[in-house]
Amino acid sequence: MPSLKTLKNKIASIKNTRKITKAMQMVSAAKLRRAQEAAEAARPYAERMNAVMGGLAASVGKSASAPRLLAGTGSDRVHLLVVMTSERGLCGGFNSNIVRLARTKINALLAEGKTVKILTVGKKGREQLRRDYANLLVGHIDMTEVKRVGYTNAQSIARDVLARFEAGECDVVTIFYSRFQSVIAQVPTEQQIIPAKYEGGAATALYEYEPSEEAILADLLPRGVATQFFTALLENGASEQGSRMTAMDNATRNAGEMITKYTTIYNRSRQAAITKELIEIIAGAEAL
């Protein structure tokens, strides 16, 4: 039986923890709203971009002169996986879920005898992947200093990846991130971005192209890559906050339950101590 003093200290400490988790939950709620707004503001651009690219890809993609970003290098030997995670922890299973999906893919690719390279964005994913695949990591992009994700961040990631692709260091590029569905549901997603896959897109034969279809496609493909990174960054940002909010809500509730439990124990042992002292006094008095 712990002493009254230790119980009291324990309750006080849990109360402090609850205050912190509660505050973190409210901060994430506010950040989540901002992240969601940013994701929504970026949607029209990404949608139009994908629609136009889909159309262009459908008409040019099959020809022999198609750019390598669209058609691929003709082999799929070297895979570059870009694993995008958060910079901070305490957000439930957010990072682990993304890493788990990436891990499955890495193992599958390695089993097929492919070469795998990993580029990490965000510290948490790097820490988890370093344990098993330290020799596969080829780079890391640090986002610690980034307060608000902007398009320039996506551009710098895209530049890095495109440089590697141009240099022939990889044939296929896949990104891993978490798609934000709701505060309680974030779906880890893998998406192949090089060679680019654009859905749908027809009936663009009606357009006049200036300069030519090929030139526009060559100009737009790198931008398309950057746009996809930007979308992924924003979705990830919203998912992280959503996940943290849920995790902190659980932690707060848990702390509440523990406080009730320990308060009951505390009261009971206090009562027991009083009863014991009373019995001792009475017994002493009777003995006289």
Add this chain to the structure above:
Amino acid sequence: MAGTLQFDLVSPERRLASVQASEVQIPGADGDLTAMEGHAPTITTLRPGILKALSPEGAKAYVVTGGFAEINANGVSVLAERAVPLDEVTPALLDQLIADATEAASVSVDKDAAAKAMADLLAMRSAAGH
């Protein structure tokens, strides 16, 4: 009297404009073009320059760099990598753009394209009146 067309200007980070315009002047990669109601469906890439939208409420101008414009029966949508309303443009911002372009040009293998981008930017700076 000419009709109007729907004009949308979006950058990756936000939607800058979504209005009815009577004409839109676009700095295309192969030269300026003006889109009015009934323009043939066209997709063109942009060069750094000034985009103007004339609407019944007045003209609005934006500085845009990179991206493309799509003209179809529904209107004009311009997807610019960077777009800033002209009255918010400061000399510092233009200097920043030029510095970025200079840096990009120094690593670019395509000297012609880089030189053209620089020339476009400088022309834009003088047009913006800074």
